[in-house]
Amino acid sequence: MVRFRSELVILISFLLTLTVIINAFLHKKQFYPSIVYLTKSNSSMAVIYLQAFVLTLLVGKLMNKIFFGQLRAIELEHLFERSWYAITETCLAFTVFRDDFSPRFVTMFTLLLFLKCFHWLAEDRVEYMERSPNITLLFHSRIVGLMALLMLLDLHFVNLAYAHTMAKGASVQLVFGFEYAILFVNILSTMTKYLLHTIDLQNENPWENKGIFILYSDLILGFIRVLLYLTFMSLMFKIHTFPLFAIRPMYLSLRSFKKSLNDVILSRRAIRNLNIMYPDVTPEQLSQYPDTICIICREEMTAQNGDNSQQIKKLPCDHIFHKSCLRSWFQRQQTCPTCRTSILRPPAPQQQANQPQQPPQQQQQPETEPATPLNNRIPTNPNFFINNNRNNIGSIPSDFFANMPGFAAPPLPPFAFMPPPLPPLNLNGLSDQDLNQMEGNERHNVEARIHCLRNISTLLNASMLQMQQYMNICAASSHLENLTQTKTSIENDLKFINIPEVTNKPAKESDETVTSSTNVKQVEEEDESDAIRRRRLQLFEAKSSSQN
């Protein structure tokens, strides 16, 4: 029905044009006057405009047949959606350039819109390459032909606009020049994608660097696009008026540039994390896993040493994936796909301590933790180590000093560093490569090593200091013992003459605890304590005489 009606419209427009032209010739009889007559008559011009429109559509259909064949539903949908925006923007542009409004101008805009449509379609088609399992030779030749044609046309129009602007100064041609330049950038990006997809299709193995290439080409072309729009905006603002119609595409290109910049940053971070923080899985280790299907791509993981395309990485949560699959996931989410443990937070120190008790497959990989460079871990959880240090070193002496009257605990040097992480217990389990990795010869490894040595020397100094203090205390304690004994005897004496404050004092010796507990008992045991007191006095006198 629709088809029939469109054919009818085409037929009617052809007939109308024919009648208009024949009519003009019948009236004027000669070529030149009839042309003049045609262009002067509004009604015949209207018919001719309609005819031009119909012809444009027909040419579009022909190009579509040549380069695309059947359009897919989603392509049509995109086409209509984008055309509406483009038409709105064109109308806005008309309001800006109402002084230059002429049939020629309208023709130029129609042509621009026409070419834009094909750019969009080419973009969609290239995207479709990723979705379809079978890409035919016809597809390739069509898309290459289309892209080459569009490229040439864009270049031609840019050139034309440039020549026009140079010859006659800034005019509407400036707008067209910029529009075609941007279209040219678009077709360049489509072409890069096409080339990348084609290379990928030729390869037997998945090409893991494709994603990176796409990211970077997006970034560069996005940057060029943004630059073009900014220049266009400033130029237009200077010589004409504010180009309202260019705001939406400019905003879109800015946004996509920001997104691709963000993508590149995230992807770089993900790659860095992958390379630094997580160990590769070797074939022997892989054989210990019951399930060797990478859950991201649902394909079997086969570890081959030295083969980059199929590298397997293991996360701290003991889940394994293809490196390339993990990388693309980490661009979106910094979590383990299986258990959603955040990968940006390194495992807590307690987990490290537990590691030897984990299942046997774990023990095969003692390099898991130490493979992490030291300076990577230092900033993550420094408090744990500092607190631990203070408690371990500080606890013993502080109790010790508390029992010693007259001795204040000397201030301990603050340990604002962590002790060096212990190397794995079983070095036999490590290959030479792993050991090399642990040792390393890059700047940060060397820095970490020097840092460790400094820490050790500080720790040694601290223990020297403590040993010295301990020796001092030991020397003092023999003298101190005498003093305490004197003190208790005096207390006993005081108690004997019944001074209440002293009797209520907590006793140091076991026999005195009894005396102070009840008064009744005190009376009963007075004789006994008296005897002890006397013995003590004798002892004290003997000692003091020997000291003197």
Added chain:
Amino acid sequence: MAGSALRRLMAEFKQLTQNPPEGIVAGPISEDNFFEWESLITGPEGTPFEDGVFVANLSFPNDYPLSPPSMKFVSEIFHPNIYPDGRVCISILHPPGDDPTGYESSSERWSPVQSIEKILISVVSMLAEPNDESPANVDAAKMYREDRSKFNDIARKSVRKSLGL
């Protein structure tokens, strides 16, 4: 070699045809495009949707399985968690980044661990037990809560309609 999304979709299709889950059929609509699927879901037993065969389309993004597909019922279905236009609103189809309902924990959201089979199984269980806490179709949720018999009537009607009766 084709793109990773395409290979994964092919792998899942193979898996689904070899061990199909009960009451679920799914596959690409056309051999040329593995990114648009059609699925047939039978209404779970013991629910008003019992015996119904509902058609839903799944459409996959280019970066599947990193992003979730979207699912839309073609058959008319009146359900608290299905928008009136047929779009399905369940947490497994939401990427962890954005939260349209504001209460789902990220653990039940999309991740590459999920699969088409798991999505369809979740949809079946959603048919059996609607979640009226975060309704996509407010009318359906209200009726489900307040007038269950009427809700069941409408559900049975949709079953009959889905079978072409």
